[in-house]
Amino acid sequence: MTDDTTAVLADGIRKRYGRTTALDGFDLAVPAGTVYGVLGPNGAGKTTAVRILTTLLRFDAGRARVAGYDVASDPDRVRAAISLTGQYAAVDEVLSGRQNLVLFGRLRRLSARRARRRAEELLDRFGLTEAADRSAGTYSGGMRRRLDLAASLVVPPRVLFLDEPTTGLDPRSRNGLWTAVRELVADGTTVLLTTQYLQEADHLADRVCVIDTGRVVAEGTPEHLKARIGADRLELVVADATDLPAAATVVERATGAAATVDAELRRVDAPVADRIAVLTAVLRALDDAGIAVEDVLVRRPTLDEAFLRLTGAHADAQRVGVAS
Template sequence: MPGAIYAEGLLKTFGDVKALDGVDLDVPEGTVLGLLGPNGAGKTTAVRVLTTLLQPDSGKAVVAGVDVLKHPNEVRRSIGLSGQFAAVDEYLTGRENLQMVARLYQLSAKDAKRRAGELLERFHLGDAADRMAKTYSGGMRRRLDLAAALVVSPPVMFMDEPTTGLDPRNRQELWEVIQELVAGGTTLLLTTQYLEEADRLAHDICVIDHGRVIARGTSDQLKAQTGGERIELVVHEREHLATADEVLRGFGKGEGKIEQHTRKLTVPVAGGAKLLAEVIRELDARGVEIDDIGLRRPTLDDVFISLTGHAAEVVEDEPVAKEVTK
């Protein structure tokens, strides 16, 4: 059975640009899929299709067991969406924003008031509930926007780069809210450019670039694709580079790398901390003084660079969608 979010062969073009080029996704119920890639990769277009805001040129999409193309209104009743920019009315208070959304979902005035109060407390906005939203900080607006997306406790959530522009403290707070949602059974598709965010929150990750899914798996599985551990060291004197390289090649499991200008050497290894201790002893015995040494493991940044040839964050914008589902 397909998961709570399922897509097969999604294709969408904007002129000569293929925003989606045969995207397949499958997100099991109660899990988080991290859709990872740079701006312009197709992440936002995928979210727009799955949330009924955009018609694909071809392909299939099912959300919460409902065909997105055949029954868009039913899909909308089962999802929440938090976009890249906080969609709040600046001239309403936080409480009024949430009550308005609740009324749009046809909650009674009494239930709308109750639900707004619950969400304001849950998202730590109680003290600012009766202030106009234009006085809120960026982090507060993001929390209010997320609260609005949860007015009816949807079983499926879409978050499109929810922490973009937030400072580290607000990002951490939002991560904690997201983890609480998933612990409560919510299924989440999360798009992000932040590799640490995907590593922290996602059960599975799809790396997307130029409209295509180029890799998928858990964080550990993707990291394993780039190789295992490596030893990195910085010698104190440049003339010791050759000796240090000779020592490392004796312990390494592949070709090493030397950076002359930084006096840094790197070599892939297998053996963990025990091997690192042996390397240090051998360097000491050979009279090589070091400024820094460490055992490093691959990061998602390493994964992305190895897969695409560039870092995860670029400035290219994704095509703006103009077509909306009727």
């Protein structure tokens, strides 16, 4: 599969560090021109996967192609087609913001003049013009990330890798970064993004995969993933905590499913298949039982729930495997 429609392809990639297996048969196919989210907890292998796909790390087995080039045998072509913005701002801390951008432009074969002009454009676009002549080391975390992203865009890459790009960013910087990513995709760049924040993947990604202990445990659209953990959920908050057991019984009878009770939040929730019918039934039954309700809603499951469920299930399967 080297056609133009797949921008990133990983096929059974394995990577071991000594005795630790970081990636254990990692598969991935990112359609060109889309945003693809790689989700997973710390230590799941997200960063290892990105470092392999960006030619920074060698791998032990499997096959990887990026922008149509083989990562192992043709790394220079891959490097010419990609940019990486990692977890830690990869900019020169002594040089000024402007000097950084000019240097990276020159290293990407822009003429001195074009590199300078491009640096000005990017400084302006990322709101760094005022700080352009200060050492990047004096920048705030958010500014450094913006400079880092700008450095990745000096020559717009065909594939942009973002490794946890918003970790530690304040909400405003985060929104700015999200906007920049959307603009890039509109211009035809493929973006592979790793994140621990499911909200981020939900906002940005066309497709996501969830990895845990070095392997993809689920793949699809965010909607598809949410659907995999079942239906919508009914959530209600009772006015008086002593009503919780009675409310749970009512909910279980109406939904036919096990309800979860959170005593602290005075909350009962359960999956529902037929939203409106169940909602009506529950409200009527509660009214009959004389239970006062503070809040009630039916909602789609969050990606967080999908995530916990998927990685948790995987962990259980492993535990069984070890025991047998």
